[in-house]
Amino acid sequence: MSREPISVRISGGRTSNRERADLLRAVEIAQAGGYRDFSYSNKDSLTAPTGSKPESKIWFNDNSWWAIMFNSALHATDIYKLDLDTQTWHDTGTEVDDRPAAKGDALWDQASGKLYIVSNIHVDSAAPTSSSSNWGRLFRYTYHTGTGVYSLDSGFPVTVTKGKEETLVIAKDSTGVLWVTYVESSKVMINHSNGNDNVWGTPFVLPVSSTSRSTESDDISTIIAFGGNKIGVFWSNQKTKNDYFSIHQDGASDTAWSAEEIAIGSGVNCTGACADDHINLKSDSNGKIYVASKTSFSNDSQPLINLLVRATNGTWSRTTYSTHAFGDTRGIVLLDEPHDRLYFFVSSNEAGENIDYKITSMSNPSFIDGDGDLFIDNPTDAHINNATSSKQNVTSSTGLMVMACDDTSKFYVHNFIVPSAGNVPTITSFAPTSGPAGTSVVINGTGFSGAVSVKFNGTNASFTVDSSTQITAVVPTSASSGLIAVTNSSGTGVSSAGFTVTGTLPPPPIVSSFSPTQGAIGTPVTISGSNFTGANSVTFNTTSTTSLTVNSDSSITVSVPIGASTGPVSVTTPLGGTGTSSTSFTVTGSTRIKDITFENGSITDPTTGFDSSDQVSRQSDVFR
Numbered sequence: 001m002s003r004e005p006i007s008v009r010i011s012g013g014r015t016s017n018r019e020r021a022d023l024l025r026a027v028e029i030a031q032a033g034g035y036r037d038f039s040y041s042n043k044d045s046l047t048a049p050t051g052s053k054p055e056s057k058i059w060f061n062d063n064s065w066w067a068i069m070f071n072s073a074l075h076a077t078d079i080y081k082l083d084l085d086t087q088t089w090h091d092t093g094t095e096v097d098d099r100p101a102a103k104g105d106a107l108w109d110q111a112s113g114k115l116y117i118v119s120n121i122h123v124d125s126a127a128p129t130s131s132s133s134n135w136g137r138l139f140r141y142t143y144h145t146g147t148g149v150y151s152l153d154s155g156f157p158v159t160v161t162k163g164k165e166e167t168l169v170i171a172k173d174s175t176g177v178l179w180v181t182y183v184e185s186s187k188v189m190i191n192h193s194n195g196n197d198n199v200w201g202t203p204f205v206l207p208v209s210s211t212s213r214s215t216e217s218d219d220i221s222t223i224i225a226f227g228g229n230k231i232g233v234f235w236s237n238q239k240t241k242n243d244y245f246s247i248h249q250d251g252a253s254d255t256a257w258s259a260e261e262i263a264i265g266s267g268v269n270c271t272g273a274c275a276d277d278h279i280n281l282k283s284d285s286n287g288k289i290y291v292a293s294k295t296s297f298s299n300d301s302q303p304l305i306n307l308l309v310r311a312t313n314g315t316w317s318r319t320t321y322s323t324h325a326f327g328d329t330r331g332i333v334l335l336d337e338p339h340d341r342l343y344f345f346v347s348s349n350e351a352g353e354n355i356d357y358k359i360t361s362m363s364n365p366s367f368i369d370g371d372g373d374l375f376i377d378n379p380t381d382a383h384i385n386n387a388t389s390s391k392q393n394v395t396s397s398t399g400l401m402v403m404a405c406d407d408t409s410k411f412y413v414h415n416f417i418v419p420s421a422g423n424v425p426t427i428t429s430f431a432p433t434s435g436p437a438g439t440s441v442v443i444n445g446t447g448f449s450g451a452v453s454v455k456f457n458g459t460n461a462s463f464t465v466d467s468s469t470q471i472t473a474v475v476p477t478s479a480s481s482g483l484i485a486v487t488n489s490s491g492t493g494v495s496s497a498g499f500t501v502t503g504t505l506p507p508p509p510i511v512s513s514f515s516p517t518q519g520a521i522g523t524p525v526t527i528s529g530s531n532f533t534g535a536n537s538v539t540f541n542t543t544s545t546t547s548l549t550v551n552s553d554s555s556i557t558v559s560v561p562i563g564a565s566t567g568p569v570s571v572t573t574p575l576g577g578t579g580t581s582s583t584s585f586t587v588t589g590s591t592r593i594k595d596i597t598f599e600n601g602s603i604t605d606p607t608t609g610f611d612s613s614d615q616v617s618r619q620s621d622v623f624r
Contacts, residue, residue: 034355034376034415035087040070041410044100049077050405050412051386052103052122052167053330054222054280059108059115059390060398062145067403068096068104068117069412075100077119079141079150082401087416094150096139105169107391115141115150116197118160118180120168125217126184128163136161136168136182140197155198160191162203166277171223173231173250181206181223181233188213188221188235192254204254206233212244212260213237220277227287227312234263234291236275241265243275243293245310261316263308264293269318270306273297280332282393284362287312290342292321292331300325305346307333307365319365321346321358326371326458328356330386334400335362335393336419341491343394345375345387345402352385353377355404355415359491361424368485368494370458376415381406384413394419417489423447425486425493434500437479438575441499443471443486450488456499457482475501507531509571509579518586519560525585527556527569534573540585541567560587 040049049070050057058067065082071091079094096104097119104119120136129135137157141150161168165182172178178193184203191203206213206221213235221235231248242265247258265274278294289310295303305321305328321344322328328346335342342365345357356372376384387404394400396419403414425447432441443454448471454463456479463473471486484495512529519525527538533553537544545561556571566587570580 033374033378034413036378036380037089037412037414039410040072040405040412042070042072042075042100044075046070046101047407048386048405049103050388050403051330053220053278053332054167054169055103055105055388056391057104057106057388058401058403059106060392060394060401061108061110061115061143062148064148065399065401065416066108068106070100077102077104081148082414082416084399084416087414089412092149094141094152097137099133105167107170107172109172113143114153114197115143116170116172116178117141118168118170119157120161120182121164122166123164124166126163126165126182128184132159132162134164135159136163136165136180138170138178138180138197138200158198158200160200160203161189166218167220167222169222171225171231173225173248174229175250177250179223179231181221181235183215183219183221183235186215186217186219188215188233190223190233201254206235206246207255207257208244208246208260211240212242215239216277218277219275220279222279222281224281224283224289226283226289230287232281232289233257234279234281234289236277236279236293238275238277238296241273241275241296242268243279243291243308245289245316261310261314263291263310263316264295264306264318269308269316270295270303272302278330282333282335282391284335284337284393288362290333290335290362292333292344292346294329294331297324304328305331307342307344307360307367309365319360319367320369321367322371322458323369326369328371332387332389332402334389334402336395336400337362337393338395339419339421339490341419343400344372345389346372347385347387347404352383352406352408354384355387355402357402359424359487361491366494368455368458368483368492370455371460373453373487375402376404376413378413381409381411381413383408396420420489422450422488422490424491425451425488427484427486427493427495430484430495430499433497434502435475436503436506436575437475437477437501438506439475440574441473441475441484442466443473443484443495444469445471445486445493447488447490447493448486451486452489453485453487455485455487456480456501458485475499506534506573506576508577509535509573511569511571511579511581514569514581514585517583518588520588521560521562521564523560525558525560525569527558527571528554529571529579530554531573531576531579532556532571534575535571536574537572539570539572539578540564540587560585 069080076098077096080089102119107116117139140153188206216238219236243263244260262268273296276294280292291308303320304324307319327349330347354377357375358372427445430443449468454473459479461473509531510529514527543564548558572578
């Protein structure tokens, strides 16, 4: 399958892990918008193959990234492998599901060397079906290290649900039991294996309160193994306007689930329309849970995308990723524990546009409201949406992979970066601390080398990296008062104090006339117009001078500078910009000087006509 060319290619012989990381870092820099992959255009009713929300389509194994992707020619989903050197996906020839409209969730289990994929026919309102061809299936594969091939194990696939679902998610507990969860007929459902991976029980309703588990038809659930000995189910409930979480201790009976916890809603971290069917979970090695969630709020100032965190003591907290004003959706989270970093990815709007992201500390998360930095974006695919990644946490050794798709162009896209151990920026001070849009602000701190964005209260600003400790940024036109943020590949640093945006951007100068309209170098000229306050430069055609007098907002006096030529006259102010006359000032030749005698001197100054050291003695008419 063909793909778009990339500007950097890594090639050559064997490299060390460090060298490979350095090379891949070069790819990251060159491909800031990611990579365009192959087309999944089809007549098989498949849409959004990288959806849905909590499902993971990719995994890391044997120093490589793998994915379940749709092969249009075969009308089926296959296992693909990424060539890191060229960032190109290759079909391994191993089929996953021959149902063209099926979507899957992949779990790589390193301990057993098994790959588990649950696959289902996606619908927005899940319900049971009598047609076995539409039931949810579990596939298990063995990975063969020598050949780099996955083979389907005997006895698979097996049925794990008897319905069509919006999402179907799998986890494996510490005893080896496999679990799945989904919402069907407006109920949170679960099922698990019994003794063997290919022996399953009958799905049952999650044993929590009927109020919490009775959802809207388009709510969803997800499941995660965490803390070394627990399974947790998280679900949205737009009927009660809450998101919930319930826990099962590994090895306990089917009915031994904890009472539901409210993660958000009913006054816990939020009041009102706190739930929507957008959730994605990760856990760290200590059992701390991190959730990308979405609310149903509709006012621009209200939180839309949130990071929910469950501490190991069971308390939940909330941090706003962005408010409704920015329209973000379908968030996912990835954890880089060695560097204490959390990566949060979103689609920039419901219809799709690009994939944005923000980086924050796992131990003390915080975000500046507003759009994130671009992670996947290109000029060809204008509706990129539905970010997906791995269930696994990432490191510098694995790299970080996110895949998405464009349902208009029907192309897969992805981006890959190597999390680095570089320093997150810190902001120690900035000056001035207030000013209107267009103000130049000097930001002091550390870790500014490689900065990718500067934001004033969430609004992107143009900037120049002066050094690793200084950045000069310009307050953007649409900025509002608030904190300043600087982001590099390691994370985002936020100022402790806010910048105050004052007034509005002044209008540009207007040059309406000047007098005289012609003259030699050095001739005094009065320029008339408006918006001259603060002017710091006047230009005659292409020659500028900063030696000027601002008489008033409507008048400037300036002398024609050396080197000026015939052309328009322009006035520049620091914030308003430049205004240019519609007519030209004519630069004439120098004034003729005749019949002058000098003692011990000569004419050298092109403006005054005399050298300051001369002793001048006039003997006759000086200027004729």
